[in-house]
Amino acid sequence: MKIRFILNPRSGHLRRRPGAAGEIRRFIAAHRLDAALAPTERRGHATELAAAALAEGCDTVVAVGGDGTMNEVARALVGSPAALGLVPCGSGNGLARHLGIPLAFSAALDHLLEGRVRCIDTGVAAGHPFFCAAGVGFEAEIAAKFNQLTRRGFISYLRTSFAAYWNFTSANYGIETTD
Numbered sequence: 818m819k820i821r822f823i824l825n826p827r828s829g830h831l832r833r834r835p836g837a838a839g840e841i842r843r844f845i846a847a848h849r850l851d852a853a854l855a856p857t858e859r860r861g862h863a864t865e866l867a868a869a870a871l872a873e874g875c876d877t878v879v880a881v882g883g884d885g886t887m888n889e890v891a892r893a894l895v896g897s898p899a900a901l902g903l904v905p906c907g908s909g910n911g912l913a914r915h916l917g918i919p920l921a922f923s924a925a926l927d928h929l930l931e932g933r934v935r936c937i938d939t940g941v942a943a944g945h946p947f948f949c950a951a952g953v954g955f956e957a958e959i960a961a962k963f964n965q966l967t968r969r970g971f972i973s974y975l976r977t978s979f980a981a982y983w984n985f986t987s988a989n990y991g992i993e994t995t996d
Contacts, residue, residue: 880903
């Protein structure tokens with residue numbers, strides 16, 4: 818099995834964990850995995866790296882970061898035979914929590930060896946795939962503002978929510994579904 822780890826060094830908890838790349842390399846060596854590590858350099862880069870991993874024949878592509886990194890990696894894997902692995906290191910880690918993936922770094926790495934592959938749904942909104950949750954209206958407003966912050970975390974999310982509450986203007990939305 819050929820594995821590619823895609824690491825977002827700017828993701829939530831990884832900013833406070835400068836040795837993460839080394840830990841992953843030691844994990845690869847300790848388990849004699851046919852694997853490589855690729856760090857992201859900018860927004861959208863994880864999708865490019867995941868597409869390159871597929872082109873190189875990787876069976877598993879592991880997103881090491883938060884929900885944004887996972888979303889970028891998963892976007893490239895839709896419709897492919899490759900499995901998505903997660904090592905959650907963001908401020909929310911919604912999909913990892915939903916799937917029961919350990920949030921502790923070393924436990925999440927070990928889970929890659931013990932976990933099982935399962936299919937998850939993919940949604941598409943405005944032409945963009947999503948894999949965990951999507952929101953409209955007030956929730957989307959909060960998410961858009963939160964994504965622009967340089968400082969993340971629960972307190973920042975609360976502040977953003979309160980500010981959005983006082984400034985939000987509601988609108989009517991139409992939602993279409995397809996099979």
